[in-house]
Amino acid sequence: MTERKPPAIEIDAVTKRFKTDVALDAVSLSVAEGETLALFGPSGAGKTVLLRVIAGLVEADAGRIRIGGRDMDDVPPEERGVGMAFQNFALFPHMSAFDNIASPLTARRQSGEALRAGVEKLATMLKIGHVLGQAPKALSNGQKQRTALARALAGGPRTLLLDDPLRNVDAKLRFEMRLELPRLLAREKATTIYVTQDYREAMALGDRIAVLEGGRVTQLGTPEEVYLAPATLSVARLFGDPAINTLKVTPQTDGQGPFVLLSDLRAPLDDGLSHAAGRPCVLGLRPEAVRFTEAGAPGAVAVTVEAETPLNEKTVTLVTTKRGREILVSRPAGTPGPAEGAAHIAVDSAHALLFDAETGARIAPRETTRRGAAA
Template sequence: MTTLALNNVTKRYGKDTILDAVSLSIEDGETLAIFGPSGAGKTVLLRLIAGMTEPEAGEILMNGEDLIEVAPEHRSVGMAFQNFALFPHMSAFENIAAPLEAKPAKGDGIAVGVRKIAELLKIDHVLNHAPRALSNGQKQRTALARALVGAPKILLLDDPLRNVDAKLRFEMRLELPRLLEGFGSTVLYVTQDYREAMALGDRIAVLMDGRFAQVGTPEEIYLAPATIAVAELFGDPVINLFDAEVMAEDGHVTARVGRARLALPAGFKAAAGRPVVLGIRPESVVRSRAGSAGAINATVAALLPLNDRMVRLLITEDGQEFYTSRDFGEGSDAGEGATLTIGAAPEDIMLFDKESGHRIAPDAAAGRPIE
């Protein structure tokens, strides 16, 4: 069942259009990650849903009810901000209790509610502390507790892990899904970190230039990005992109990249003669046998350890640059200056229209469908 729906919502500040007729449906109990670059309109979107600002056009519906005329305190929406936004003159207890003060529950009811959520978030031992006496992790958990204590139907999290250290950020990526599932709230989680979006979101909505460029599961967006721009936002190192020419000859479909010809799924036959950009994820670049079909000769120009992987920058014979990403130990003989023969499986290759930037999906009748 759809809990929240945005229909053609537009928001402007002066002459600048921040959100341009965006539409989105969020299912009951779903965690939707709103991901995009800085300035894309992510926080503005949350503020509209919370009632902190109003749209110029469009509808915001909760269970079919239009929220535009509903006061913020009556929307059953909780929100946590990236800068914590705690009241400095109040204790952690008072900060968490603030949303309950406007509700019928009083006295012991408020105290029980605050202590219950504080124990769950492991901050019950600092409830008497002022915000200045809390660590960033404790501030973040206090802000989250304040957003959750009223059991809102909709929970809006505006990049809540941005101002905490890397260790806590990693821990909370693991803890948050379990915590949020226990509350049953529908969650919109804003982040500029693609890893966070993929780890926390049941689906990801990619917001760019005031519009949703793609909405899908993490797997769909990573393996089948709607555009070149979306493809470049996900992955480290970034996707390899090359101008290419698609050819269909003797029942075979190939792509010419410089001097190399890479095999493509048969479903790309319709792209023959069309200006395209070919994309290969670094982890999809594999070692190949010299002289085999689609093999590309390259030299290792540089190596960069990245977390648990080794990234290599390869330069092909005709000057094309390839990034590869492999677990440590895989191809460990390929140090700087080494010569490699590389390739990619046809099903791991993406094609994009060069003019529009949109991904070209192969014909499902002729090859393995991607979308």
């Protein structure tokens, strides 16, 4: 494993209240030099507030911010050395798009061809070259957002705070920027906190993801860790489309290992989950962790196909168990599968998740000799 670099941004027990509303509740995070941290969570989780505290635009009630090892107490925003692009654009209304983007460069007394080349390069990448001469009031929201992003990038800051900068961008450009932005940030060696409500964007752009819910960090890890091993049921529900299947179960164990009952049939679990036997749980099954199989195959569970929906690269099928519990099954588009009537499914035990029914915390498998994926 590659050794992580020293933190460029340190957030230590930051708390912020607005009257009786706790927007940030003792949030602690660190971002390594050159790392992109995706700050992900639902609306109202406190993501924008945290960025504004880091930038110095909002004063925290408690806790500390350090950037580059320097304590930011009493350091004004303009001296923090960060580039910012926020949801409200904050463009200078009396300046053209070109001058808005160039403002960090002119502040550093850069001029001439180097300045123009830098602005035009960013404008080309963000596809706003044709509006550089226009004032902000003449721009669409998507163009304003891209102009604000270009301005944040123009000065080549070592620290970037990006607040959902692609929210108002059309789907095609958003997809292209998910590919281009990581390359740009890596080239600039920028330390970035990237706020988004789109889990795909968080997974595509973040070296790590911090999940923020109700002003608290509920999980911090790589995209793979957060998706495959969510810390809580709430985190699991935030990732994936279609959403994760959740079923109330009480695991059991026998000579073959742990299992749950679906349609009164044995659906095996990972060997490491034997300690959850007899405990009220919620079984989490990603739709792609469920597959159609033949009757009589090991672990086959009888279901009824209710509906099938093609979704571009995949086909999603809704099935119900004997007791009427609904399960979504996802398979690659073009692969065979029943469209109606009786069928059988099997669970990939290696990717079945168990959560405590009371606390919602994931029950982690214990180390053991595992069967691996089982039907």
